[in-house]
Amino acid sequence: xxxxxxxxxxxxxxxxxxxxxxxxxxxxxxxxxxxxxxxxxxxxxxxxxxxxxxxxxxxxxxxxxxxxxxxxxxxxxxxxxxxxxxxxxxxxxxxxxxxxxxxxxxxxxxxxxxxxxxxxxxxxxxxxxxxxxxxxxxxxxxxxxxxxxxxxxxxxxxxxxxxxxxxxxxxxxxxxxxxxxxxxxxxxxxxxxxxxxxxxxxxxxxxxxxxxxxxxxxxxxxxxxxxxxxxxxxxxxxxxxxxxxxxxxxxxxxxxxxxxxxxxxxxxxxxxxxxxxxxxxxxxxxxxxxxxxxxxxxxxxxxxxxxxxxxxxxxxxxxxxxxxxxxxxxxxxxxxxxxxxxxxxxxxxxxxxxxxxxxxxxxxxxxxxxxxxxxxxxxxxxxxxxxxxxxxxxxxxxxxxxxxxxxxxxxxxxxxxxxxxxxxxxxxxxxxxxxxxxxxxxxxxxxxxxxxxxxxxxxxxx
Numbered sequence: 264x265x266x267x268x269x270x271x272x273x274x275x276x277x278x279x280x281x282x283x284x285x286x287x288x289x290x291x292x293x294x295x296x297x298x299x300x301x302x303x304x305x306x307x308x309x310x311x312x313x314x315x316x317x318x319x320x321x322x323x324x325x326x327x328x329x330x331x332x333x334x335x336x337x338x339x340x341x342x343x344x345x346x347x348x349x350x351x352x353x354x355x356x357x358x359x360x361x362x363x364x365x366x367x368x369x370x371x372x373x374x375x376x377x378x379x380x381x382x383x384x385x386x387x388x389x390x391x392x393x394x395x396x397x398x399x400x401x402x403x404x405x406x407x408x409x410x411x412x413x414x415x416x417x418x419x420x421x422x423x424x425x426x427x428x429x430x431x432x433x434x435x436x437x438x439x440x441x442x443x444x445x446x447x448x449x450x451x452x453x454x455x456x457x458x459x460x461x462x463x464x465x466x467x468x469x470x471x472x473x474x475x476x477x478x479x480x481x482x483x484x485x486x487x488x489x490x491x492x493x494x495x496x497x498x499x500x501x502x503x504x505x506x507x508x509x510x511x512x513x514x515x516x517x518x519x520x521x522x523x524x525x526x527x528x529x530x531x532x533x534x535x536x537x538x539x540x541x542x543x544x545x546x547x548x549x550x551x552x553x554x555x556x557x558x559x560x561x562x563x564x565x566x567x568x569x570x571x572x573x574x575x576x577x578x579x580x581x582x583x584x585x586x587x588x589x590x591x592x593x594x595x596x597x598x599x600x601x602x603x604x605x606x607x608x609x610x611x612x613x614x615x616x617x618x619x620x621x622x623x624x625x626x627x628x629x630x631x632x633x634x635x636x637x638x639x640x641x642x643x644x645x646x647x648x649x650x651x652x653x654x655x656x657x658x659x660x661x662x663x664x665x666x667x668x669x670x671x672x673x674x675x676x677x678x679x680x681x682x683x684x685x686x687x688x689x690x691x692x693x694x695x696x697x698x699x700x701x702x703x704x705x706x707x708x709x710x711x712x713x714x715x716x717x718x719x720x721x722x723x724x725x
Contacts, residue, residue: 274479277607280472284603284610287313287468288460288521292598295358298397298455298492299335299433306454307436307490310467314475316490319503320432327502330495333397335431336364341424343377343404348421351414352406357594358457361424362403363395369423374416383408384593391594393459397495400428407594435491435500440477442485447507448620449514449575450474450486451564453493460601462585462592463493463563465521469610473517476614483621487511497564501573508568513538514577515616516565520609521601522583527554529562529584531576532569537693538578538616541623544696544703545615556584580616582609622707623693626719628686635683640716642679677701678709688722 291309296302307318325332341354341361354360362382380403384392388408396403402424414420435454452470456463467490474488487507491497501508513536516529526546530539534557546553560566563585565577582605590596628635637643678701685695692706713719 275611280607280610281603283313283472284468284521284606287471288464288598288601288603288606291464291467292458292460293358295338295457296455297336297363297395297457298495299333299431300337302337302457303434303454303492306467307434310471310490311436313471314438314478316436316438316488318434318436320434321499321503322432323430325499327495327499330498332433332495332499333364334428335433336426336428338365338424338426341365341404341426342421343406344421344423346371346419346421352404352410357391359391359393359459359594360405361426362401362405363393363457364397364428365402365424365426366400366428367424367426368402369425370421371419372422373419374414377420377422380404380422381406381411383411387589387593387595388412389595390590393457393592393594433492433496433499435489435496437487437489437500438474439488440474440482440486442482444483444485446483446512447485447487447510448617449508449511449568450488450517451497451514451568451577452490452517453496453564454490455492455496458594459592459596460598461519461522461583461588461590461596463518465601465606465609466518469520469606469613470517472607472610473613473617476610477617482617483624484512486617491564493564494567497567501567505572508573508575511568511573511575514565514568514575515613516563516568516577516579517613518563518579519581519583519585521603521606522581522588523600523602523605524583524588525554526551526612527556527581527584527587529556529565529579529581530558531565531578532558532574533576534558536576536578537620537623538576540693540697541616541619542578542580544693545612545619548615548702549612553580554584554587561586580609580612619693619703622703623691624710625688625691625722626682626686626710626714627688627722628683629718629720631687634680635718637679640718642712642716643676674701674705675709678705679713682706682709682713683718686719 294302321332323334342350343352344350382394382405385408392405452466568575681699692703696703
């Protein structure tokens with residue numbers, strides 16, 4: 264965790280946040296979610312208890328660009344049983360045993376009839392795979408390869424899936440934290456996975472905690488939160504908010520944030536967008552080098568938000584990124600795989616990124632001809648000549664190594680002089696941080712002091 268927190272994290276209570284994350288993970292993990300249905304509504308309603316949300320419903324058959332909202336799918340039970348009724352594959356023990364959107368069936372089948380509908384992972388014999396069939400009517404079961412090997416090829420099996428596929432709605436939720444700058448950032452996650460903890464229950468929990476945290480303090484920018492069924496939900500949201508989404512300045516896609524492995528960053532399609540740069544600085548401040556993943560079209564909803572009509576640059580910070588860990592899309596992505604503390608650490612980084620967005624302003628100096636006299640404003644010591652000068656009393660900052668040990672200077676004084684030097688109305692605090700290595704929080708503090716002293720004025724910049 265960072266030591267010097269800015270305004271959004273001033274009240275930080277890690278223990279309370281870990282407790283909240285753990286409770287939500289435990290409550291929501293058993294729910295069977297898909298791209299539609301009661302599982303999605305139940306999940307969004309529970310998240311809305313943490314911080315209020317607006318639920319939207321898009322009816323079956325609604326056209327969304329090249330896509331159409333499918334019928335709604337719900338399931339109450341499913342199993343494969345021996346003829347005596349003994350269940351050997353049971354939806355009640357794991358809801359990923361059933362291929363999502365499976366049609367109802369209740370039949371006695373031979374092995375030859377059943378086998379084409381069974382899915383396993385021979386390379387991971389203890390894991391149950393996760394499979395879907397959203398847009399083509401079918402049915403199927405997922406089971407461990409160990410279970411599959413143990414099945415008697417000579418007997419009959421009772422196969423039952425108690426599901427419904429009928430006209431209904433697709434649901435998604437959103438909330439907005441209003442700012443005043445005119446800039447809007449989208450914060451997106453997805454709610455369509457069943458009992459998979461890192462992908463992407465962890466993203467939903469972090470999304471809700473982040474929303475709650477941002478609502479506790481005024482923000483300069485507007486943050487529009489959306490929790491959608493992946494792909495089809497993002498497309499539906501875009502189609503219903505077309506004009507507003509063309510004005511969005513950037514997006515954070517929250518997914519796979521609580522695993523035990525390394526941090527990772529999936530870059531925007533631009534590669535050098537404001538979000539790419541800010542995320543780089545956030546990790547640099549922690550002396551952490553995350554795994555670097557360039558943008559690609561195979562991923563989460565950044566593939567939709569970044570398409571030509573919208574071109575929203577999207578960045579994702581992960582802890583065990585989707586596709587990159589063995590447990591991904593299997594029953595091993597469970598509550599033992601994730602850690603609520605890791606989720607809260609991810610929350611801390613995302614808040615750091617947003618704080619940097621909030622602080623990233625440019626300034627114009629009121630004295631552009633030369634350095635203003637700080638001493639007569641009480642910002643510079645009266646006794647000069649020291650090699651390692653400190654600011655005036657009352658403006659002491661933590662010392663830090665500015666350039667590999669060659670000059671140890673006060674953070675506050677360095678920040679003041681560099682902020683004044685770049686105060687031409689075009690350079691933002693992020694630009695100065697990248698140029699000098701001085702942390703943005705120190706630059707922001709110095710700029711605030713200089714504004715109060717009448718030496719700077721804000722030049723609003725995105």
